[in-house]
Amino acid sequence: MKTKPNRGKGYTAGNSCITEVVIDNKPTKLLLDPGAFCSCVVNKVSPVSLELEKFKSEQLNEAEISLHLSDKKEIELSALLYYHKEAFASDKEPLGAIIGHEVDIILNIERPYPPLLRRPAYPASPKSREYLEIDIKELLELGVIRKVGHNEEVEITTPVRVVWHNGKSGMVWYFRALNTYTVPDRY
Template identity: 35%
Template sequence: MTCTKKIRTTVATAECDNECLDVQVGEPKGKDTQEPEEFEIALQLANWDQTLPNSDKQDIINLVSKYPMVFAHGSQQLGEVTTEEFDIKLTAPDGQHPPRLQKKAYPASPQKHKDIEANIEELLSLGVIEQVDRTPKDAIVSPVLIQYQNGKATLCGGLEL
């Protein structure tokens, strides 16, 4: 699978599934942190590799401090990078498209409904997801509710082509 993300300035290359991934990344323009004290505390509590030279550690701290809006560091925080242009190209082997996934809705307990609604509201408020009128026919979306042993649940998943 090949994924290409085109934005503006810096270019980085990485290997992914034996294919090259070219990523052009612009300047982060995320929201400024609303909790600067928590950000500073998170930097102080970071678990640094003992073999990392102090100069490299300071370079990392300077970079992270320059763009705090990109890193999650406090309660209800989510790192964010907004861009003017965002192109992603996904290709499957031999040019095939994945089949459309369809599964009938199945019942969930009232507690699971509450967990799902709470997760959706949180993701909406953080700007991770947005409400749409309907899903396009060629989109693939697979929501999954993960139930932890401590009783908490997390909603995850989703892919659109």
């Protein structure tokens, strides 16, 4: 940032409260308090990335960032998340459906599968069932799960339990039995 003409600092005194500065080769007016005498220093101005601000408002609006981070660290964290934004789910590539990163589960057993892989649903309270239906509807809309037709045979089922934390519900999928019969991958 530099003043116009090229001096390196901008001064104002008396009743004048607007000075013109150049930031990234663009003239910009800077408003100062009337009667103030000050200088504008380059290292106190950070460029604002409109894309980063859009990412923060759209993608990080529900994120809870630690209050113990300094402003500088919070900005660095936001920039890091923005830089790696393709690692996260989006509207076009929802959770569990990242294009190019599909997962094939290979079992180490053949049909017929053991009864351990065909578990009945856990009982749920009416309150838990209500939230379970909301979560299932969301997963269906995201394409993470699909409905099974009435004549479609399902050989492997996984029970789900609803857990509560701080008044919020969450589903816990019981994959221990399935993991027992899954061929491990490199991850």
